[in-house]
Amino acid sequence: MPPVLVDREPWTLVVIVLLTAGCGVAAVRAEHSGRRSQGSQGTRGTRAVQGARYGWLGWVLAAALVGATAYAAVQILLLDLHLPDSSSRVITVAGWASSGLLASVLLPAGFLAVALPPLPRSLPRWVLPLVAAACAEALVVAAPFGLQQARTLLDLVVGCTVGLVLALLAWWGLLRLVRPAAATGAATGGGTGARNEGRAALAAGRWGLLLPGAVAMVGDVLGLELWVPASPATGMLVPAVGAFVVGLLVLMGVGAAVRRWPGPTAGIAALALVGVGTYAIAQGAFGQTMVVVGTYGSPRDPLPVLPVGFGHNASVLGGIQGAMLLALGLWMFPSTVLPDVRRLLGRAPDPALTARVQELTETRAEAVSSAAAELRRIERDLHDGAQGRLVAIGMNLRAAEDLMGTSPQEATALITEARHASAAALEELRGLVRGICPPMLADRGLGEALRALAMDLPLPCATEIDLPEPPERLDAPVESAVYFAVAELVTNAVRHADARTVRIRAVLTDGVLRVEVTDDGAGGADPAAGSGLAGVERRLAAFDGILAVSSPPGGPTIVAMEVPCR
Amino acid sequence: MPVGPLRLVVAEDLYLLREGLVRLLKARGFEIAAATDSAPGLLDALLEHRPDLAIVDIRLPPTHTDDGLRAALAARAQLPGLPILLLSQYVEPVYAQELLADQAGGVGYLLKDRVFSDDQFVDVIRAVAGGGTVMDPQVVTKLLGRRSRSDPLTRLSERERQVLELMAEGRSNSAIAGRLFVSEKAVSKHSTSIFAKLELAPSDDDNRRVLAVLAYLMAAPKQP
Numbered sequence: 001m002p003p004v005l006v007d008r009e010p011w012t013l014v015v016i017v018l019l020t021a022g023c024g025v026a027a028v029r030a031e032h033s034g035r036r037s038q039g040s041q042g043t044r045g046t047r048a049v050q051g052a053r054y055g056w057l058g059w060v061l062a063a064a065l066v067g068a069t070a071y072a073a074v075q076i077l078l079l080d081l082h083l084p085d086s087s088s089r090v091i092t093v094a095g096w097a098s099s100g101l102l103a104s105v106l107l108p109a110g111f112l113a114v115a116l117p118p119l120p121r122s123l124p125r126w127v128l129p130l131v132a133a134a135c136a137e138a139l140v141v142a143a144p145f146g147l148q149q150a151r152t153l154l155d156l157v158v159g160c161t162v163g164l165v166l167a168l169l170a171w172w173g174l175l176r177l178v179r180p181a182a183a184t185g186a187a188t189g190g191g192t193g194a195r196n197e198g199r200a201a202l203a204a205g206r207w208g209l210l211l212p213g214a215v216a217m218v219g220d221v222l223g224l225e226l227w228v229p230a231s232p233a234t235g236m237l238v239p240a241v242g243a244f245v246v247g248l249l250v251l252m253g254v255g256a257a258v259r260r261w262p263g264p265t266a267g268i269a270a271l272a273l274v275g276v277g278t279y280a281i282a283q284g285a286f287g288q289t290m291v292v293v294g295t296y297g298s299p300r301d302p303l304p305v306l307p308v309g310f311g312h313n314a315s316v317l318g319g320i321q322g323a324m325l326l327a328l329g330l331w332m333f334p335s336t337v338l339p340d341v342r343r344l345l346g347r348a349p350d351p352a353l354t355a356r357v358q359e360l361t362e363t364r365a366e367a368v369s370s371a372a373a374e375l376r377r378i379e380r381d382l383h384d385g386a387q388g389r390l391v392a393i394g395m396n397l398r399a400a401e402d403l404m405g406t407s408p409q410e411a412t413a414l415i416t417e418a419r420h421a422s423a424a425a426l427e428e429l430r431g432l433v434r435g436i437c438p439p440m441l442a443d444r445g446l447g448e449a450l451r452a453l454a455m456d457l458p459l460p461c462a463t464e465i466d467l468p469e470p471p472e473r474l475d476a477p478v479e480s481a482v483y484f485a486v487a488e489l490v491t492n493a494v495r496h497a498d499a500r501t502v503r504i505r506a507v508l509t510d511g512v513l514r515v516e517v518t519d520d521g522a523g524g525a526d527p528a529a530g531s532g533l534a535g536v537e538r539r540l541a542a543f544d545g546i547l548a549v550s551s552p553p554g555g556p557t558i559v560a561m562e563v564p565c566r
Numbered sequence: 567m568p569v570g571p572l573r574l575v576v577a578e579d580l581y582l583l584r585e586g587l588v589r590l591l592k593a594r595g596f597e598i599a600a601a602t603d604s605a606p607g608l609l610d611a612l613l614e615h616r617p618d619l620a621i622v623d624i625r626l627p628p629t630h631t632d633d634g635l636r637a638a639l640a641a642r643a644q645l646p647g648l649p650i651l652l653l654s655q656y657v658e659p660v661y662a663q664e665l666l667a668d669q670a671g672g673v674g675y676l677l678k679d680r681v682f683s684d685d686q687f688v689d690v691i692r693a694v695a696g697g698g699t700v701m702d703p704q705v706v707t708k709l710l711g712r713r714s715r716s717d718p719l720t721r722l723s724e725r726e727r728q729v730l731e732l733m734a735e736g737r738s739n740s741a742i743a744g745r746l747f748v749s750e751k752a753v754s755k756h757s758t759s760i761f762a763k764l765e766l767a768p769s770d771d772d773n774r775r776v777l778a779v780l781a782y783l784m785a786a787p788k789q790p
Contacts, residue, residue, distance in 0.1 A: 443632040
């Protein structure tokens, strides 16, 4: 059998290093511009224009870059490394090709996903990885550089399909990462806390994106061969499938970890990259490399012959790969590991605590100012209402006193007037007190007060209330805030939504008070537009409560509140 | 009706108001068996004196919530039919409902302001002591206010609605006739029509009638 002659392409080495560096720079720039645009909303217009002009270029460029990178990686990491010169051996490269390919696709694709500015009203972003993966697969299948044998058609088909599926799965995970809180937060109406959390997750996710690529490369380095495809031609179908399943599970696990704990995962990834990179460099320096030794030799050719010059090339390339991993890890360090270290050493405040302090400061200021506004309203109502009437009563009685002797009839009329005025003053005071603390709420607690509220509505209102019965009560401030929130919501339903029925549900489970107000009205309620819902949200925020609104046009409107109690 | 002046127990925690009430009631010829300022005191006084009527402020010590109502209902459980007249700064349909729960009559629920018009107040005291049922107009207004547009109540004519309101307040046919400046016969015709439209069993007895009307109004509004 003739030897497998693989063109040695020195440029591929240059290409992969340059591309990786370019992607890194682009990611950093995207990070910076992202920060800038957070500060000023006004730049959005110019960005959109630029995006429209160069958008198509971005797509072509990205696809070409990823495809070329993949190919280059295959060349460098696999064929070139394994066959430093013309040898008489036939090497099966199915497993190598796919694992190196996947690593190479995922790594720059992840970079690009982060680096490319969001194109305005562009095609869905998954087109990019699809084109990239297809490109890379096409290159492997076409094998323009002479990879002509040692592969059956079935082998190629299986390898390509697996690679494509894996790349798409990984991409789907990446997409889930880069569009987190923006979409979900808006859908639920999200509280301030949830929004902050989403933003933090987004920032951390940026770095977590590097993870699939890192894992693939680390797997490659350690000789784990997690992505060896089920390759019938190798005669090792079962172990190959097993390895493939394990690889898939690991990839899913990594995706889940990135999504669930973006910060810690990015930190671990950075540490792992630095560790593996350093180790690889050290190995390279001693003329060895982990890359090949463990897995060199295919099932078809179980007794590998190390060709002349192999060790040298392998160690050089292993060192380069190690350097890349180390650089990557160090690049991630400032935003992942270092803040944690500073915090552990007591040099920097815990960001979670800082965010909490910030939130408490905001909600406290809102609570204080709304309490002050409430006091002003009460003062004004008293001044304009009851106070004025009492003055009038006093004046009437004084006049009646004078008239008593001379004109008892007029005096009686004045006294009657005073009595009416006192009744009116009482009526006003009653209304005022009801607005401060409804008697039912004071006497019987939240559950009864909500039932009474439902009874007072001019439309059928079902209640489902499971709250502690008096004398066991929730905290009075919480009861009051929730009561007035519900009162506001049902008033909205009656006045604005033109509802026919309303439902109030209030349940206390595991120390969390959940209240739901549902109506079958017109819908279209928007916390951002109406001040009413926003006011309710602010009032609940003082108790760490949150508000979620679902109100599609045409209804029904569901407003859910959650307030932690005790 | 017992012979001699009606014996009353008054429970009100505001000193000025309690003294004022006692003075007013004495001046109107009632006998005050006891005047107390707390819920436990009220329960003791009611069980000890067994008065003809208890005038009770809903909000009393010790908890300053609905202690007065609860003490009065507790006493009524031990002394069935004990007439109770609740006074409050607020009208809450829920409290009226609890008061009316035993359907026995002899209960009243008024805003404190009604004390101002003492003739009317005295009439109410006599009516409740006699086993009648009297509701503050505001209770009735509130109950009527929460009916939906498709409620059977909307089928009532304006005049029938007025009659219904006065009936719910606990007024007799003659009182309603006097109030609306119509004949008693006209009122009874209206009331028959109201009962038919609301699908209630008609009743000649004033007390049974007001209880039926109130029970109707307090039931949850029907789904449209």
